[in-house]
Amino acid sequence: MTLSIRIIPCLDVTDGRVVKGVNFTNLVDAGDPVEMAALYGLEGADELTFLDISASSSNQETTLDVVRRTAEQVFIPLTVGGGIRSVDDVDRLLRAGADKVSINTAAIARPELIADIADRFGSQVLVLSVDARRANTESGFEVTTHGGRQGSDIDALAWIEKAFALGVGEILLNSMDADGTRAGYDIGMITAVRAISKVPLIASGGAGTLEDFALALDAGADALLAASVFHFGVHRIGDVKRYLDAQGYSVRMSADK
Amino acid sequence: MIAILDYGSGNLRSAERAFATASDNVFLTSDFNKAIEANGLVVPGVGAFSACMKGLNAIDGAHIIRKRKELERPTLGICIGMQILFSKGLEHSDGGAHDGVGIWEGEISRLNATILPHMGWNTVETKPNSTLFAGVEGESFYFVHSYAAKKEVGELTTWSTHNEKFVSAVEDGYVSATQFHPEKSGRAGLALIKNWVNSL
Numbered sequence A: 001m002t003l004s005i006r007i008i009p010c011l012d013v014t015d016g017r018v019v020k021g022v023n024f025t026n027l028v029d030a031g032d033p034v035e036m037a038a039l040y041g042l043e044g045a046d047e048l049t050f051l052d053i054s055a056s057s058s059n060q061e062t063t064l065d066v067v068r069r070t071a072e073q074v075f076i077p078l079t080v081g082g083g084i085r086s087v088d089d090v091d092r093l094l095r096a097g098a099d100k101v102s103i104n105t106a107a108i109a110r111p112e113l114i115a116d117i118a119d120r121f122g123s124q125v126l127v128l129s130v131d132a133r134r135a136n137t138e139s140g141f142e143v144t145t146h147g148g149r150q151g152s153d154i155d156a157l158a159w160i161e162k163a164f165a166l167g168v169g170e171i172l173l174n175s176m177d178a179d180g181t182r183a184g185y186d187i188g189m190i191t192a193v194r195a196i197s198k199v200p201l202i203a204s205g206g207a208g209t210l211e212d213f214a215l216a217l218d219a220g221a222d223a224l225l226a227a228s229v230f231h232f233g234v235h236r237i238g239d240v241k242r243y244l245d246a247q248g249y250s251v252r253m254s255a256d257k
Numbered sequence B: 001m002i003a004i005l006d007y008g009s010g011n012l013r014s015a016e017r018a019f020a021t022a023s024d025n026v027f028l029t030s031d032f033n034k035a036i037e038a039n040g041l042v043v044p045g046v047g048a049f050s051a052c053m054k055g056l057n058a059i060d061g062a063h064i065i066r067k068r069k070e071l072e073r074p075t076l077g078i079c080i081g082m083q084i085l086f087s088k089g090l091e092h093s094d095g096g097a098h099d100g101v102g103i104w105e106g107e108i109s110r111l112n113a114t115i116l117p118h119m120g121w122n123t124v125e126t127k128p129n130s131t132l133f134a135g136v137e138g139e140s141f142y143f144v145h146s147y148a149a150k151k152e153v154g155e156l157t158t159w160s161t162h163n164e165k166f167v168s169a170v171e172d173g174y175v176s177a178t179q180f181h182p183e184k185s186g187r188a189g190l191a192l193i194k195n196w197v198n199s200l
Helices: A033-043 A057-073 A087-096 A105-109 A112-121 A156-166 A187-196 A210-218 A237-246 B012-020 B032-037 B049-058 B061-070 B186-198
Strands: A006-014 A017-022 A025-031 A048-052 A078-081 A100-103 A126-134 A141-145 A150-155 A170-175 A201-204 A223-226 B002-005 B026-029 B040-043 B075-078 B086-090 B097-099 B104-110 B118-123 B140-145 B147-149 B156-162 B164-172 B175-178
Touching: A006 A033, A006 A201, A006 A237, A017 A033, A025 A033, A033 A048, A033 A057, A033 A237, A048 A057, A057 A078, A057 A087, A057 B012, A078 A126, A087 A100, A087 A112, A100 A105, A100 A112, A105 A112, A105 A141, A112 A126, A112 A156, A126 A156, A126 A187, A141 A156, A150 A156, A156 A187, A170 A187, A187 A201, A187 A210, A210 A223, A210 A237, B002 B012, B002 B032, B012 B026, B012 B186, B026 B032, B032 B061, B040 B061, B049 B061, B049 B086, B049 B097, B061 B075, B086 B147, B118 B156, B140 B186, B147 B164
Parallel strands: A006 A048, A006 A223, A048 A078, A078 A100, A100 A126, A126 A170, A170 A201, A201 A223, B002 B026, B002 B040, B040 B075, B075 B175, B086 B104
Antiparallel strands: A006 A017, A017 A025, A126 A141, A141 A150, B086 B097, B104 B147, B118 B140, B156 B164, B164 B175
């Protein structure tokens, strides 16, 4: 047998509530994060991701509380991202019960943060979240910051190469063009990043139809992250996994009942 | 009474909560005597082999594990907590070989795979007389690691595959270990934890 593909629901959390909008704006309240995490666990989620999109430091206590309460009842891996600026922030999240952290803006401003976190906790705890969009850079993909609200002029592929050298354990590749549109993952972007990536690759942004998930796997993604299609019941996690299993992908089918 | 060894490594809270689903008395400790006296000792661990050994040695952890074996008291190593039970760990970053606790003779070396870490859910090739895997033989478990043991050790070795075969669990009298994280492996993981707790 081989490693299974992973289906990862992402909960965008602000002020202790799950929200999800199109292109990170027009936020709509979608539920309690701990309840939704438990529900997704029962439905067969292979991991969970919390993204604190308010990302102000005053909110870290709220996030830590959500993480603590989730870790008490959901026994699958939990990644937390948003607003992480220091090794101490990582330490607090891991102690609260997170298994991995994802960093984005802070690493762009201060790349050595990647090495600092990897040295202290191991690269396996560190997911580099890359919010990229199509732009006129060398590879055709540009890194954005602040939840996609700001461009950086940094070439996405060059940035990912640099992050490998500093010690990231996994890449979360989020297409800001596709995010929330349900028009399909950015296949070209996944293919380009897979070609240079020796760590696991999570594709994010644009999941709509069941076929979209399969296409992203074919492009080289190891794991698929989605938010709105799950929150608003377009697909159940079990439906996605059954579809992919029937298509011949290696899928963990024993949902937690 | 189950002690989770606190030596500055691993997501101790998750381990504590997961073992608490199978036992009323679970506690974290770095105290030598408390770790010796517990009915069962869990040795968690994440990160690098040498960093884990450093943390373990700071609380005389290798001595705790060896002493418990001598006293015939069960110990369960998880992930790097399994790897450090071997005699040697090779590390990519410094190219060095680091001494482990040495319960089992053998070295921990980098997996020969294109994509590392081996991260996610994978199956195990269970054997019929396994205590740990009773009732969860066909299930998947959650792995996060780049290094592994690749030779059979102890009474019962369970294998998994990520490009190449590696040891995913060992059951050897009073010392057991899993390369995967049962505390992160959902219902199947909790069932395995229960199997170990019930065997104490």
